[in-house]
Amino acid sequence: MTALPGETPGTAGTDTPEAAEPPTATAAEASAHAEAPDDVESGAEAAEAGAEEAGETGAAAGDGPAGEAPAAAALSEAQAELAAQRELRERIAKRKAEKEGPVPAGTKLSGTAADLLAAVRAVESGEKAGAEFFDSPAPAPGPRRAAPAPAGQPPRPAPAPAAPVDRAASPEATDAVRAVLTEGGAPETLARPATGTLGEQAAELLRADPWQLLAVPGVRPEQADGFARALLGAACGPDDGRRTAALVGWLLERAALQGHTALDAEAVRAALAERAVSDPDEAVRNAVEEGVALVFQEGADPTESAAAEEQEDEETTEAPEPVQVLLGLDRYALAEESLADGLARLMNACEKGADWAEAAAAAPSPSAAELIRTAATAGLVAHSGGEAARAEPAALIAAARGLGLRALGAAHSEDGRRRLAEAVGAPETAVTLAGLLSGTEGPGRDEDGALALDLLVVLDAPQLDVEGAAVLVEALADGARLVLSGDPGVLASAGAGRVFADVLAARACPQVVSRTPDPGPIGELVSGIGIGELNQVEAPGKEVVIVPVRDAGEAVHRTVQLVADSVPRAFSIAAADTQVITVGHGGAAGTRVLNEALKQRLNPGPGRFGGFDPGDRVIHVPAPGRAVPGVVRSADAEGLHLECGDVPVVVPQERVESAVRHGWALSAHQAAGMRWPAAVVVLPGDAAAGLSRPWVYTAFGRGERHLSVVHGVDQALPHAVAQVPASERTTRLRPLLEAVPTPDAAS
Helix, strand or coil: CCCCCCCCCCCCCCCCCCCCCCCCCCCCCCCCCHHHHHHHHHHHHCCCCCCCCCCCCCCCEECCCCCCCEEEEEEEEHHHHHHHHHHHHHHHHHHHHHHHCCCCCCCCCHHHHHHHHHHHHHHHHCCEEEHHHCCCCCCCCCCCCCEEEEEECCCCCCCCCCCCCCCCCHHHHHEEEEEEEHHCCCCCHHHHHHHHHHHCCCHHHHHCCCCHHHHHCEEEHHHHHHHHHHHHHCCCCCCCCCHHHHHHHHHHHHHHCCCCCCCCCCHHHHHHHHHCCCCCCHHHHHHHHHCCCCCEEECCCCCHHHHHHCCCCCCCCCCCCCCCEEEEEEEHHHHHHHHHHHHHHHHHCCCCCCCCCHHCCCCCCHHHHHHHHHHCCCEEEEEECCCHHHHHHHHHHHHHHCCCEEEEECCCCHHHHHHHHHHHHCEEEEEEHHHHHHHHCCECCCCCCCHHHEEEEECCCCHHHHHHHHHHHCCCCCCEEEEECCCCCCCCCCCCCCCHHHHHHHHHCCEEECCCCHHHHHHHHHHHHHHHCCCCCCCCCCCEEEEECHHHHHHHHHHHHHHHHHHHHHHHCCCCHHEEEECCCCCCHHHHHHHHHEEEHCCCCCCCCCCCCCCCCCCCCCCCCEEEEEEEEECCCEEEEEEEEEEEEECCCHHHHHEEECEEEEEEHHCCCCCCCEEEEEECCHHHHHHCCHHHHHCCCEEEECCCCCCCCHHHHHHHHCCCCCCCCCHHHHHHCCCCCCCCCCC
């Protein structure tokens, strides 16, 4: 075997994508790497993460594992998706500029809230300096946006041909950045990511504003502060406008890694105060004026509240809902507004057309019949249910195709696509969502640039992040039907937003709740977890096994024993069909340690191909927020050769470290949307703080025939199931959908 070019043969196999956390020795010693978050709800640890699993986010979105395009394709899947996202943002920005009137704001706001709202109006009007606006009264609230007209709209322009979006900087630009970094005491390894993030003018930007270094993934504020002090000396301070603006942007990006598309302005000010900013109010106003953040008002209309107070007796009038001021990044704000507009367009442009009654009567179950009848009259439908309920969208797709409609199902992963194709009985009816959007799968586009579909069913809808969902809806033609189907109990998307949960909560479209339960002991166990109960279930065939352990070392030992010996012997399930799932990447029984132990037992080798050997199970991350299982086949001058499903993939050698890791053990977020014949869930003692009901629900539901739980958290497991719900995400999609007038809105 030969080593990858530039690699030393015999290098020990390690999990390369999650590099060490940025060092904290000195403020000037910034690092280009950061650990990817296991679960978006994991709090501060996730906020410090880099781009491997964040959706960033969102990343756009969000979305999830997908089949890979052949290596010979002109563009990679990640490039095509990012190009589509860039094109979408350009169209959104153009539409936003054409809208009339300022952002709606209340007339009764005062103090900081009024200042923030006035600042964004000043920015939207084209005036950078907004100080003179802060003392002026706020205008009356503007009308809410109406839903797009169902007919008479101009055709959507065809998308421009996709172009590679990798910002491969010139050697001269990289060298210039390296010189600036060296002058500021920052490591030279940041030169390439800084140039990729900031562009060809990165050196000039960093010299003029050293805190721009915070835009590079993995760099922390104290490190950027040290870099700025080295370059600017006494000319900089904690209240420097460049610093405070960069901090606001960093806080919002950090929040996006946790799934938020916006943050409460009070929380932002509090975080700024913790970082030695003496006037957080002024810092936020400055960030808004500079265009770093947008500001939004959420809650009751204060004008209406004041009128109600005047008309009703003080004792009988309920307290008005408080007005919340949110700060957000423009990319997520525009994506949420575009998504709300697009969903309204689908709801209002649906035509009944064919007669679905006969198809509904022939449905295989009452829930499937209900879904078919609902989709017959609605442009947008939300369908919720567990694993067994996936048969209902499959029946809908088959019924629609029987009526001559162009119907297709899109799943989060290649595994989900395969299961959907088997349920429908036709391989051509199922694609991965990423493959559909990139154009490598599916029917392609019509003359107007829209997907050539009459009905699209999106399975695993909770894995949709807001940017990915906006790209998808933008690609659907007027009159097309969209069904979002998924299990509300699983973990939310790795990217920013909670699209499926917001659609359900807004009740802007018909909802169908499946009455088909998941079968067997595993289905019974998971169903109980979904309502907060960890029940003992009868498992005569040892479908569910609890393996108690005392410490992390024993947890690792028993996990390897289960995968390599016990499960294959008892259930005739090969080690390659058993997936290990644990809470985090770090720790004494995290994915790194487990992957190393499993490799030594199942596929020992020196890691001669950049830490990998032929036969290694891996996870390929072609784009942020996506994890594609695969197997290493070989390596040569082109890079690392993988087989992901039945698709060969070549990962260039410079991308191996950041885009490939061992995959015997995964996090629950990486495993979402996929199932294996057997699953081993590892819960060492130090995992207790990372447990929640959605995490347990997701992890325990990944096994089809067998589930082993390596249990070392004692009462923390039932406590998490009963009392630790999903962490709330701050988003704006729900109120945007609630404001959209729609026909036949659900009661």
